[in-house]
Amino acid sequence: MLENYQVLIGLEMHCEISETNTKVFSSAKNGYSDTANVFIRPLDMGFPGTLPVVNKKAVEMALKASMILGCKQPEYIYFERKNYYYPDMPKNYQITQETKPAPVGIYGELKFDCKGKECTAIINNIHLEEDAASSDHYSTFSTIDYNRAGVPLLELVTDPCFHSADEAVAFLETMRSIYQYAGISEADTRKGQIRCDVNVSIMDKDVDPTDPKNWGTKVEIKNVNSFGGVRDAINYEIERQIELKEDGKYDEMEQQTRRWDEDSFTTIFMRSKVDAIDYKYFVEPNIPKFKVSDSWLESIRASIPELASERKAKYMNEYNLSEYDATVIVKEKPISDYYEEVISLGGEPKNAANWLTSIILGHLNKTETDIKDLFLSPKMLVDLMNMVSEGKISSKQSKEVMYKVLETEKEPNVIVKELGVEQISDDKTIRDIVVRVLDAHPDLIEDHRKGKNTFDFFVGQVMKETRGKANPSLTTQIIREEIEKR
Amino acid sequence: MSYMDKGLVELHELLKNGEVTSDELVKESIAKSHEVQDKYNAFVTILDDAKGGEVTDNILSAIPYGVKDNYSTKGILSTGSSNTLKDYVPFFNATAIDKLNAAGAVKVNKTVLDEFGMGGTGTTGHTGIVKNPWDPTRMCAGSSSGSACAVAAGVYPYATGSDTGDSIRKPAAYCGIVGYKPTYGMISRYGLFAFASSLDHCGALTRSVEDAAIVVDNMKGIDKNDMTTWDSSDIHLYDNLSKDVKGKKLCYIKEICNPSMYPNAGSELKEHLDNFYTVVDKCKELGMTVDEVSVDSKLLNALAAVYVVISCAEATSNMSNLTGIIFGPRSEGENYIDMMTDYRTKGFSPLIKRRFIIGSYVLQAQNKDRYFHNAQRVRRLLVDRWKELFKDYDAVILPVGSGPAKKFETDNDCVEEDTQILEEHLQVGNFGGFPSITIPDGFVNGLPVGVNITGNCYDDQNVLNIAYALEGTMNYKNQIAKEVK
Numbered sequence: 001m002l003e004n005y006q007v008l009i010g011l012e013m014h015c016e017i018s019e020t021n022t023k024v025f026s027s028a029k030n031g032y033s034d035t036a037n038v039f040i041r042p043l044d045m046g047f048p049g050t051l052p053v054v055n056k057k058a059v060e061m062a063l064k065a066s067m068i069l070g071c072k073q074p075e076y077i078y079f080e081r082k083n084y085y086y087p088d089m090p091k092n093y094q095i096t097q098e099t100k101p102a103p104v105g106i107y108g109e110l111k112f113d114c115k116g117k118e119c120t121a122i123i124n125n126i127h128l129e130e131d132a133a134s135s136d137h138y139s140t141f142s143t144i145d146y147n148r149a150g151v152p153l154l155e156l157v158t159d160p161c162f163h164s165a166d167e168a169v170a171f172l173e174t175m176r177s178i179y180q181y182a183g184i185s186e187a188d189t190r191k192g193q194i195r196c197d198v199n200v201s202i203m204d205k206d207v208d209p210t211d212p213k214n215w216g217t218k219v220e221i222k223n224v225n226s227f228g229g230v231r232d233a234i235n236y237e238i239e240r241q242i243e244l245k246e247d248g249k250y251d252e253m254e255q256q257t258r259r260w261d262e263d264s265f266t267t268i269f270m271r272s273k274v275d276a277i278d279y280k281y282f283v284e285p286n287i288p289k290f291k292v293s294d295s296w297l298e299s300i301r302a303s304i305p306e307l308a309s310e311r312k313a314k315y316m317n318e319y320n321l322s323e324y325d326a327t328v329i330v331k332e333k334p335i336s337d338y339y340e341e342v343i344s345l346g347g348e349p350k351n352a353a354n355w356l357t358s359i360i361l362g363h364l365n366k367t368e369t370d371i372k373d374l375f376l377s378p379k380m381l382v383d384l385m386n387m388v389s390e391g392k393i394s395s396k397q398s399k400e401v402m403y404k405v406l407e408t409e410k411e412p413n414v415i416v417k418e419l420g421v422e423q424i425s426d427d428k429t430i431r432d433i434v435v436r437v438l439d440a441h442p443d444l445i446e447d448h449r450k451g452k453n454t455f456d457f458f459v460g461q462v463m464k465e466t467r468g469k470a471n472p473s474l475t476t477q478i479i480r481e482e483i484e485k486r
Numbered sequence: 487m488s489y490m491d492k493g494l495v496e497l498h499e500l501l502k503n504g505e506v507t508s509d510e511l512v513k514e515s516i517a518k519s520h521e522v523q524d525k526y527n528a529f530v531t532i533l534d535d536a537k538g539g540e541v542t543d544n545i546l547s548a549i550p551y552g553v554k555d556n557y558s559t560k561g562i563l564s565t566g567s568s569n570t571l572k573d574y575v576p577f578f579n580a581t582a583i584d585k586l587n588a589a590g591a592v593k594v595n596k597t598v599l600d601e602f603g604m605g606g607t608g609t610t611g612h613t614g615i616v617k618n619p620w621d622p623t624r625m626c627a628g629s630s631s632g633s634a635c636a637v638a639a640g641v642y643p644y645a646t647g648s649d650t651g652d653s654i655r656k657p658a659a660y661c662g663i664v665g666y667k668p669t670y671g672m673i674s675r676y677g678l679f680a681f682a683s684s685l686d687h688c689g690a691l692t693r694s695v696e697d698a699a700i701v702v703d704n705m706k707g708i709d710k711n712d713m714t715t716w717d718s719s720d721i722h723l724y725d726n727l728s729k730d731v732k733g734k735k736l737c738y739i740k741e742i743c744n745p746s747m748y749p750n751a752g753s754e755l756k757e758h759l760d761n762f763y764t765v766v767d768k769c770k771e772l773g774m775t776v777d778e779v780s781v782d783s784k785l786l787n788a789l790a791a792v793y794v795v796i797s798c799a800e801a802t803s804n805m806s807n808l809t810g811i812i813f814g815p816r817s818e819g820e821n822y823i824d825m826m827t828d829y830r831t832k833g834f835s836p837l838i839k840r841r842f843i844i845g846s847y848v849l850q851a852q853n854k855d856r857y858f859h860n861a862q863r864v865r866r867l868l869v870d871r872w873k874e875l876f877k878d879y880d881a882v883i884l885p886v887g888s889g890p891a892k893k894f895e896t897d898n899d900c901v902e903e904d905t906q907i908l909e910e911h912l913q914v915g916n917f918g919g920f921p922s923i924t925i926p927d928g929f930v931n932g933l934p935v936g937v938n939i940t941g942n943c944y945d946d947q948n949v950l951n952i953a954y955a956l957e958g959t960m961n962y963k964n965q966i967a968k969e970v971k
Contacts, residue, residue, distance in 0.1 A: 042578055046807035048571070049558040049580060049677040051712050083803050083849070087822050092806035280849035282858065285684035285800060287713055 005202045005245070006209050007238055008216070009168050010160035011230075012197040013175055016131055017061050017152040018185045024130050024152035025052035025095060032191050036145035044150045046090030051286045054079070058152035059104070061184045062128040063292070063300050065154055066105025068178055068307070069123045074102040076291055079128075079284040084277055087144060088132040096129035096155075098281050101289075103127030114170035121171050122159040129153050134192065148192075154184070160199065160215070165234035169227050172196065173331075177308040180333035189226045196224045200237040202245065216241070217253050221267050224260045233260040237267055311336055319349035325357050334371045335361070341378040347385055355381060359399070363406050375409040376402075384412045390425075391471050397421040425471040427478070430462065433470070434478050437461045438486070445483060455479065490515050490550070491640040491966045494697045498545045508538025508548030508592065515550035515594045518641045526617040526639065528632035530555045531563050531596040539592045545700050545724075547590030552645030554633050555596040556603055557583055557688075558677035562593070566602045566679045567611030570808045570833035573815050580677025581712065582646065582688050582705040589704045594642065597632030601835050603650055603681040604801060605629055608657070610835050615894065618660060619967035620933050624891040627660040629653040633691045634661040638967040644692040644701050650681045651793055652886075652912035654689045655924040659886035659936025662926045662965055664957075665691050666698040666950070669943045670919025671716045673702065674709035682800035685793075685916040693964045695925060695954040699723035702946075726947050729955040732773030736939075736952070737879045738766065740778050741786055742911050748904065754889035755905065758935050761928040762885040765937050768959045769883065774952070776883065781871055788864045790910045792917070794841075795848045795861035801838075802845030808833070869918040876942035881952055883939050884911060886924050890933035912938060921946040923953045926962035932970040934962070 020030050026043040033039065043050040059077060066073055078101040081093040097103035108123035133149040135142050156175065162168040176194065179185040187194055201216035208214055219237060224230050237258075244250040255273040283289075306314075308330040315326035330336045335356070342352045360381075364371055384405075388398045393416060404415045416422050424430060437458055438445060444454040458479050462470050489497060489511055500506045519532045529552075541548045553559060556566045558576040560583075565571045579587065586593075598611040608616035608631025616631035618624040619639040626635045630647035634657035637645050647654035649667040658665025667689035675686055690701040703724050708717045741747060745759050766776050810816045810829030817832070819825035834842075848857035875882060888905035915922035920940050927937035939956070941949035957963055 045812050047558075047576070047578075047813065048564075048566070048574070048679040048807065049576075049675075051676050053711060053713055081803055083806065085806065085809075085823075085826070087811070090807060090809075090812055092809070093803050278851050280803070280846065280851075280854075282799060282803070282849060282854075285682075 002238065002242065004205050005238075005242055006205055006207075007163055008160040008201050008203070008209065009162035009164075009234060010199045011156075011158045011162070011168055011171065013156045013158075013172060014131075014195045014197075015154050015156070015175070015179055015185050015187055016148075016193040017058055017154060018188075018193060019061065019183050020055055020057045020152055022055055023150035024055050024058045024128065026150050027053070028150060030151055031147070033147055036143070037147060039147045040149070044090070044146055046092070052079075052095055052284070054287055055152065058128060060300050061152075061182075062104040062126070062154055063297065064182055064304060065156075065179070065184055066108070066126050067297075067301055068182060068304060069105060069108035069110050069126060069156070071105030071108035071123055071126060072102075073105060073292055073297060076101065076289040077104070078102075078289050079287045080281045081284050083280040086132070087142075088135050089149065090133075090146075094130060094132065095284050095287075097127035099125055101283070110171075110174070112171050112174040114167045119167055119170070120161070122161040124157045124159050126154060126156045129155060154179075160201070160218075165231040165238075168198065168234060169231050172227050172230060174308075177331065177333065181307045182304060192225065194225070196230050197222050198224055198230055198233055198237075200234055200241070202238060202241045217250070218255050219253075219267075220257045222257055222259045222270065229260055229262060232265060233267060236265065240267065308333070308336070311340075315349075315353070319343075319353070321350065321353050325353050328357050328361065329353060332371075338371050338374075338378055342381055345378055345382045347378070347382045348389075351385055352381065355385070355402070359402055359406075376405055380405065380412055387412070387416065391474070392416070392423055392425060393421055394423065394472075397423075420469070422469065423471040424466050424469045425474055427474070430466075430470055430475055431478050431482070433462050433465050434458070434475070434482050437465070438479075438482055445486060448483065488514060488640070490518055490642050491964070492643065493694050493964050494545050494549060494643050494692075494700050497549050497643065498547075501541045501548050508541060510538070511548065512536050512538045512550050512592055512594060515642050518639070519595050519636070522619070522636055522639045522641050526619055526622060526635050527614050528598055528616050528635040528639070528641075529595045530565050530567060530598055530611070530613055530632070533562065533594050533596075536592060536594045539590050542590050544589045544704070546586065546704050548592065550592045550594040550642040551586065551701075552595050552597050552633055552636050552642055553583065553593055554599055554630055554646050554648055556599055556648055556679040556681075557646055558679070559583055559593065559596065562596065564596065564679075565612065567599045567613065568601045568833065568835075568838075569612045569815075570810065570829065571814050572612060574813050576677075578677065581674035581709045583677065585705055585707065586646075591704070595636070597630070597636055597645055599631060599633075599648075599653075600629035601838055602679060602801075602805065603629040603648055603653055603686075604797075604838055604841055606652065606656060608632070608635075609894070610837050612835075618891045619969065620662065621891065621970055624893050624933070625660070627656040627887075627891065630657050630665070630691060634658055634663060634665070637661070637691045637693060638663050640966040643697055644690055646705070647689050647691045648678055648681075649687045649689050649916065650685045650797060651910075651916055654687075654691060655912050655915070655922060655936075655938055656886060658691055658924045659926070659934070659938075660891035662934025662936075662962065662967060663691055663693050664695055664698050664923065664925050664953075665689065665936075666695075666702060666923040667915065667921070668702050668706065668946050669921045671712075671714040672706045672718050672721075672921075672946065674707070674712040674715050676709055676711035680800075680804040682797040683804060684800060685797055685913075687916065687919070693966075695923070695950055695957050695963075696724065696727060698923065699727055699950055699954075721947065723947060723950055726951075727954050728951050729772075729958055731952050731955040734774040734880045734948070734952060735878065736769055736774050736776045736881055736883045737779045737875060738762075738776065738883050739786075739911075740780050741783050742781075742907050743885050744778065750904070754930050755908075757930045758885055758887075758889040761930065761935060762937060765927045765956065765960075766883070769952075769956060772955050772959065777879070779875060779879075785864070785868055785871060786907050786911070789868060789913060790906055792861045792864045792868070793910065793913045794844060795857050796865060798841045798845035799849050799858050800845070802842045802849070805838075805842070865917045868914055872914055872918055872920065872940075873942065876945075880945070880948050881939045881941040883937060883952075885927075886912065886936040886938050890930045890935050912940075915940050919943055921949045923949055925953050925957050926965065927956075927960060928962075934965075
């Protein structure tokens with residue numbers, strides 16, 4: 001049925017800025033802890049007389065994101081109060097930014113890749129605000145953890161510019177990568193650092209989608225906390241709306257807010273547009289507006305590091321990696337950083353990429369380990385690669401060594417000794433054995449000279465004496481030399 | 487022998503010379519606190535176990551003072567004179583209090599205010615009304631009612647105040663003392679219970695301009711916890727006090743204080759205005775010029791409405807942290823909404839609730855432009871007009887209110903129409919964040935009245951010097967309230 005309709009999707013992506021030391025308006029630590037309520041100052045609990053103080057680092061990171069998204073930065077930074085009562089916000093207002101006065105960024109565009117197709121996301125605005133506390137709800141009570149209250153949060157609002165769940169998710173993945181690469185956020189959904197609101201509408205296939213008059217009724221889905229959830233919620237909602245169309249009930253549907261229910265895999269009605277909350281915004285009087293100077297913007301711009309798309313191009317063009325490998329490596333910044341370090345330590349790029357994609361990433365996935373916690377350091381990987389290139393171990397053996405290193409968390413050279421796989425690459429040792437073997441079989445040397453294949457026999461004898469540890473290519477070379485001499 | 491009726495410099499000398507000890511001063515101040523509490527109900531808390539402090543080179547050291555109860559004081563009940571915080575003991579000090587502590591000043595009590603500073607009568611605090619020490623049948627005005635009462639009654643030389651509309655400067659006039667609100671951001675508001683953040687100022691109530699300068703010198707300073715503070719480290723108000731004001735230019739506003747504007751004035755208003763013009767003459771005798779200037783009545787008449795809209799809007803948001811859940815007396819209820827509703831319904835006085843409703847109303851999406859944004863525009867117009875005056879003049883001089891303290895029985899929160907602008911004009915000082923000081927300038931019916939001097943932002947020294955010189959021409963410095971029969 002989908003083929004009869006077109007879909008329009010807009011996103012609101014909230015991402016915590018995790019890379020500041022302190023919260024956005026208080027001096028409490030900006031951190032993630034399993035212990036509740038350890039990172040709090042009086043302001044975070046709304047005690048009387050407390051005042052917000054803007055964290056300049058958070059503003060810088062917000063402006064950095066604004067630049068990466070190609071947004072326009074404001075002349076002055078203002079904050080506004082969004083007033084509503086909820087226990088996760090003890091002041092009962094949130095300090096945020098609205099569109100008037102302008103937030104840290106308005107009107108941007110971002111090109112992103114969706115399954116090989118280049119798409120463009122239209123950014124309406126990006127603004128800096130404070131996160132609320134996190135709450136857990138049980139059957140008869142709820143608990144609140146104020147560690148998260150006041151953590152800097154970037155909210156990015158797009159126009160309805162995506163046409164499928166795939167596009168929306170590809171954009172979110174691109175954004176996550178940008179936040180990670182720009183040093184703004186770990187952007188870890190498992191820590192609840194990313195939350196999305198999604199709005200979805202459908203319209204008939206044959207109408208012009210660029211004309212807002214043709215757009216269907218907007219349904220907003222609140223608080224989707226994983227990219228998988230975003231995909232499922234969008235697909236569910238498209239199906240639900242198509243069904244309403246097909247049943248002739250679509251026109252009765254009012255503009256509304258729903259929530260994604262992870263247990264039932266459905267969206268559930270929350271409120272209709274007429275019940276929309278009036279947040280009574282006004283400019284936060286405790287934060288004087290401050291001028292965004294050109295020199296400040298310049299220094300922020302200069303601090304934008306190499307992003308995933310740039311690294312990917314470098315990997316393909318300079319290191320000759322396949323597009324697939326390059327994509328896999330840049331997807332998560334920590335992986336790409338690991339790879340960059342291996343290269344900087346002298347690792348051969350193509351070889352290093354093979355190790356990473358064929359064994360290391362699989363191991364991380366299987367053991368659910370973060371690459372930052374991986375025992376095998378970039379240095380160890382380079383050591384292992386060098387052992388092969390120097391002929392100390394064979395490439396077949398190196399794989400065995402790698403698995404053991406990952407399994408036992410012992411350094412490669414220790415494993416090599418333990419496994420006894422270290423090759424004999426010492427010229428004199430091998431030459432002595434070769435001389436002995438040749439002395440014992442003068443007849444076979446004759447046969448060899450007559451063109452009979454006895455060469456493999458000599459190699460086999462050397463391997464037998466060294467229990468397979470003799471470096472094969474060196475052995476071949478020495479046998480050849482010694483036969484020549486006779 | 488009493489000491490608490492003296493000025494700070496004299497007390498400091500006495501302490502330095504060993505003629506009196508800090509313990510003796512504290513003891514006297516606490517005894518007087520109880521006396522004043524019995525008669526006028528000025529305090530929420532009297533710190534009976536306060537001890538004297540060390541005498542240092544700081545003039546404030548070892549000398550008692552009072553703290554308005556909307557300043558957060560560590561380990562000491564801080565109620566904002568509201569039932570919603572009747573048991574709230576903060577675990578941190580307001581920055582201004584930390585600074586006074588560092589100066590060695592000794593707190594002896596917490597003074598009553600109109601609930602959270604919202605009100606100008608001294609009748610809405612949760613501990614009851616504050617009476618005027620000159621005439622207990624009259625009010626002190628507010629909201630720094632207890633502080634004004636106590637300083638006037640000689641409990642100590644000074645108390646802290648806060649001023650959102652005229653909450654320091656009006657009670658000072660009604661009680662015959664000095665009330666000084668420096669430029670916005672000179673004293674940190676961190677730890678001051680917020681009423682309307684863009685209008686709130688900390689300041690001091692004293693019995694002389696000199697003492698006001700000393701106290702504010704010690705309270706002021708840039709604060710990393712308040713982004714609206716600014717660096718005033720090169721301003722030394724007390725050191726630079728000077729009576730040499732020759733050549734300074736003052737103006738008063740015809741539409742506010744020219745007797746021709748009040749054809750039906752009663753005797754109190756007439757006397758008050760007459761008195762003001764004698765003060766104007768005194769200014770001229772000091773070598774200053776005083777001009778009458780004109781400000782559009784339309785603009786002036788909008789002043790009170792602008793104040794109501796902006797202050798109520800900010801207040802309703804600022805005070806939404808009062809839910810009784812994290813601090814304050816927690817209410818019972820089925821769920822947090824019931825608990826919060828019950829706490830707020832029972833805790834706030836009707837006056838405050840009325841203001842919250844106004845605040846919410848003017849911020850609603852459909853009303854915001856008409857009320858809130860328009861109020862902000864008119865605020866800007868008023869401030870611009872005053873700034874224009876400050877291009878030509880060092881300060882604006884105007885009478886405070888329409889006469890002496892009002893009787894309780896005429897108490898209502900609305901002001902008589904024809905003198906509204908006289909009653910409300912001090913709010914311009916809050917709109918613009920201007921330094922503004924009220925000093926006593928005479929008596930009407932045996933009761934004190936005041937005159938106000940307001941200058942441009944950061945021009946505190948000039949304002950204080952004009953007040954200092956003018957004070958020197960009159961006999962009200964360090965006057966102590968005496969009940970008039």
